Amino acid sequence: MIEVVEAYIDAFARGDAAAATALFADDATVEDPVGSPVRRGVDAIGEFYAASMATGARLQLTGPVRTAAKHAAFSFDVRLTYEGKSLRIEVIDTFRFNDAGQIVEMRAFFGPTNMHPG
Amino acid sequence: MIEVVEAYIDAFARGDAAAATALFADDATVEDPVGSPVRRGVDAIGEFYAASMATGARLQLTGPVRTAAKHAAFSFDVRLTYEGKSLRIEVIDTFRFNDAGQIVEMRAFFGPTNMHPG
Numbered sequence: 497m498i499e500v501v502e503a504y505i506d507a508f509a510r511g512d513a514a515a516a517t518a519l520f521a522d523d524a525t526v527e528d529p530v531g532s533p534v535r536r537g538v539d540a541i542g543e544f545y546a547a548s549m550a551t552g553a554r555l556q557l558t559g560p561v562r563t564a565a566k567h568a569a570f571s572f573d574v575r576l577t578y579e580g581k582s583l584r585i586e587v588i589d590t591f592r593f594n595d596a597g598q599i600v601e602m603r604a605f606f607g608p609t610n611m612h613p614g
Numbered sequence: 615m616i617e618v619v620e621a622y623i624d625a626f627a628r629g630d631a632a633a634a635t636a637l638f639a640d641d642a643t644v645e646d647p648v649g650s651p652v653r654r655g656v657d658a659i660g661e662f663y664a665a666s667m668a669t670g671a672r673l674q675l676t677g678p679v680r681t682a683a684k685h686a687a688f689s690f691d692v693r694l695t696y697e698g699k700s701l702r703i704e705v706i707d708t709f710r711f712n713d714a715g716q717i718v719e720m721r722a723f724f725g726p727t728n729m730h731p732g
Contacts, residue, residue: 498727531683558677559689562706562723565649569706569723571677571689588680588687588706590723605680605687605708609616 497568497593498561505555505572513545521598528604551576558586566593575614586610615686615711616679623673623690631663639716646722669694676704684711693732704728 500519507516517538520526526535526544535544553576561570567590574585585606592601618637625634635656638644644653644662653662671694680687685708692703703724710719 529682530685560704560728562689562704562728563725564647564723565725567648567723569687569708571680571706586678586680588689588708590687590706590708605682605685607681607683610678610680 497563497566497591497597500593500597500599501561501568501570501591505557507545508549508553508555511549511552513542513549516545516549517542519599520602521594521596521600524598524600524602526602528602529607530603530605551578566595567591568593582614584612584614586612615681615684615709615715618711618715618717619679619686619688619709623675625663626667626671626673629667629670631660631667634663634667635660637717638720639712639714639718642716642718642720644720646720647725648721648723669696684713685709686711700732702730702732704730 504516504519520538520541522538524541526541535541553574555572555574557570557572559571561568569588569590571588574587576583587604587606590603591599594600622634622637638656638659640656642659644659653659671692674691676689676691687706687708689706692705694701705722705724708721709717712718
């Protein structure tokens with residue numbers, strides 16, 4: 497599970513939306529941020545990561561990956577450019593995995609208080 | 615939601631299980647760690663926190679609280695004494711809240727790779 501998290505971060509570093517999407521099961525869900533409409537299935541997930549990476553988003557872990565049963569949770573900073581401005585967003589993601597090691601559920605926790613210039 | 619997280623951490627600092635339990639709705643659930651049996655209702659939750667705090671557990675945030683819709687997520691270190699040994703455990707908790715600002719669901723993400731001497 498830690499290797500999948502690292503592969504996810506590496507995919508952002510390369511701007512490789514297909515590599516990020518390949519980590520998910522066919523019927524996986526992505527809720528980013530939590531409370532927004534859930535994206536379901538690899539087509540919707542692929543579109544989401546292509547749009548995310550178009551902002552130049554780069555992820556940097558800010559602590560060790562936590563793993564519990566079939567779950568991982570990790571805190572990180574996202575740096576991206578939005579409407580010409582550099583932003584840093586503090587995020588915690590949770591992943592749930594299936595027995596094949598694919599992500600079946602991704603949820604991202606962040607809000608306005610977690611967004612900063614820079 | 616950030617104030618509730620801070621009150622939760624303060625309750626551990628004082629060893630006050632009742633204060634931690636008072637942050638939860640009557641029918642709330644606690645899954646700590648994720649993958650273990652879910653504790654449901656304030657009686658079970660009160661017993662859980664009394665036992666947790668009997669280890670001398672103290673919580674220290676290791677990053678900003680993330681808030682999203684009716685959810686909070688936060689990373690922290692727990693320091694406690696277990697079978698005479700000092701342990702540090704790296705944890706990420708997620709809280710879901712009701713409209714009254716009470717915690718209705720708590721989940722704790724950590725596993726063996728997140729436990730260290732000290």
